Amino acid sequence: MIRRLVILGGSSSLGLGVRGRSYAVRVGELIGVDVEVLQLSRSAQTIADVEPAMVEQIRRFRPDLVILSFGAAEAHVHPSRWLQAVLDRFAPRSWRGPAGMEPRPYFSSRRYRALRQRIVSAAKIRLKRIIVGLTGGFHRLSSEEFDRCLRELLDRLGPVPKVLVGLWSIDDYMFPRSNPVLSRNDTLLQLIARDREDVIFVPTRDAVEYWSHFLLDHAHLNDRGHDVVARLIMTGIEPALTHQKADTGAHHPS
Structure with a gap:
């Protein structure tokens, strides 16, 4: 068994x-x-x-x-090794690490916190698409x-x-x-x-x-x-x- x-x-x-x-x-x-x-x-x-x-x-x-x-x-595909290194050093915690530029899978049940999370998540998607489109991105x-x-x-x-x-x-x-x-x-x-x-x-x-x-x-x-x-x-x-x-x-x- x-x-x-x-x-x-x-x-x-x-x-x-x-x-x-x-x-x-x-x-x-x-x-x-x-x-x-x-x-x-x-x-x-x-x-x-x-x-x-x-x-x-x-x-x-x-x-x-x-x-x-x-x-x-x-x-x-991640946007840029250089950008991720900068984010890991200076950005807020939610932007750091291998998943730092990925969209959120869920949002807070609190209205205003969820709104902030949605705005940040959408910004990450757009920024990543722009950089990947320009550089091709990289795989870990x-x-x-x-x-x-x-x-x-x-x-x-x-x-x-x-x-x-x-x-x-x-x-x-x-x-x-x-x-x-x-x-x-x-x-x-x-x-x-x-x-x-x-x-x-x-x-x-x-x-x-x-x-x-x-x-x-x-x-x-x-x-x-x-x-x-x-x-x-x-x-x-x-x-x-x-x-x-x-x-x-x-x-x-x-």
Whole structure:
């Protein structure tokens, strides 16, 4: 049986905007109340940010399943390394970091604070579009580096069963020039899964509804979207669950 579940990825598997109940957490809930979950996702985390200490922590945890959600943060186009360095040094906190120029996925319930957030979010979108249009922008990790780092991580995790969550499209207006790279990374996930017996690829691109399954940034999923992806993952791992139940029944006859 699946008793220990590891979740590793970025803001989507962290559950941004859905109170931490990401599709991966919901998978743990669907498997059963006795599942122990180790959540190692971080907002804006790329595959290159996974440190050896984190891999060692996973090994000590001895998981029965690892759900990996990577390829999106690596694909998002950012305006300018120079501009981001300036913002990180002098701008307000909400403009700093890898997600500093990205639109907000949700707004405050307080009227005037929400209005201010909407104005700032719209300004970020327009500024980013202008700079990306002029410079082409940059990716934090190329698709070639993404492929290499992911394969290395899968090797380091050992023979434990792993799920690679597929990538969906996002709003091209809010995230200019990101969708082609998302599509390329999604294809890489599929190819990597084909090469390995310990990996299951779960496609999501055609299953989520645009934009009713999304938060206001049209990139992160809302509750309905997370439910859809959780069910897709459950379908993907069902053969393993069925096999485990059969083994359990064979060892523990009624």
